[in-house]
Amino acid sequence: DGGITQSPKYLFRKEGQNVTLSCEQNLNHDAMYWYRQDPGQGLRLIYYSQIVNDFQKGDIAEGYSVSREKKESFPLTVTSAQKNPTAFYLCASSTGPGQPQHFGDGTRLSIL
Amino acid sequence: QKEVEQDPGPLSVPEGAIVSLNCTYSNSAFQYFMWYRQYSRKGPELLMYTYSSGNKEDGRFTAQVDKSSKYISLFIRDSQPSDSATYLCATQTGANNLFFGTGTRLTVIP
Numbered sequence: 001d002g003g004i005t006q007s008p009k010y011l012f013r014k015e016g017q018n019v020t021l022s023c024e025q026n027l028n029h030d031a032m033y034w035y036r037q038d039p040g041q042g043l044r045l046i047y048y049s050q051i052v053n054d055f056q057k058g059d060i061a062e063g064y065s066v067s068r069e070k071k072e073s074f075p076l077t078v079t080s081a082q083k084n085p086t087a088f089y090l091c092a093s094s095t096g097p098g099q100p101q102h103f104g105d106g107t108r109l110s111i112l
Numbered sequence: 113q114k115e116v117e118q119d120p121g122p123l124s125v126p127e128g129a130i131v132s133l134n135c136t137y138s139n140s141a142f143q144y145f146m147w148y149r150q151y152s153r154k155g156p157e158l159l160m161y162t163y164s165s166g167n168k169e170d171g172r173f174t175a176q177v178d179k180s181s182k183y184i185s186l187f188i189r190d191s192q193p194s195d196s197a198t199y200l201c202a203t204q205t206g207a208n209n210l211f212f213g214t215g216t217r218l219t220v221i222p
Binding site: 004006031033040041042043045048050056058059090092097098100101102103104105106108 | 116118120143144146148153154155156157158161200202204205206207208209210212213214215
């Protein structure tokens with residue numbers, strides 16, 4: 001089945017620690033996205049990538065980093081510089097700008 | 113002003129009722145409109161995708177876009193308990209950034 005796989009489902013971060021969230025898609029989509037979802041605030045765009053080896057900052061990129069070395073993979077690193085990382089993180093992909101985005105089932109990150 | 117405004121609810125209806133979910137948006141450049149359904153602890157699932165003004169129907173679901181008033185709606189006919197979820201509206205200009213409403217939590221009571 002084609003889809004987007006996010007792992008792990010739950011993740012805990014200690015103070016001062018970087019953590020990496022995985023996102024893999026087998027839809028052959030060119031564009032991939034990372035969103036953060038907080039209660040009462042909707043989804044906010046962290047980073048997006050339209051093609052391999054290229055990515056752009058979204059609205060709330062501070063404290064996050066990404067890479068896009070392969071078309072099917074777009075990992076997100078939450079660095080220690082992100083002071084409020086507790087949230088539900090969602091990865092999405094699409095065939096390109098203006099096309100509908102399809103989402104994975106998310107990773108819930110919490111602070112220990 | 114937020115790009116997209118959505119009444120957060122919660123909204124409770126009896127099984128079989130017609131549900132109306134609504135959003136307003138501020139940017140007249142938005143051309144693509146979407147509705148997503150999100151179950152608890154899951155990612156959003158695309159329900160409806162429309163371009164520009166008009167209606168689109170898919171089974172029990174109808175999406176309506178009125179660009180003159182910057183208003184988008186989702187109607188659910190013959191609502192079922194399995195429709196209980198959070199519904200998110202979203203819109204974009206055709207660039208990469210998708211603007212979401214905050215979501216409306218719907219409960220359909222058997």
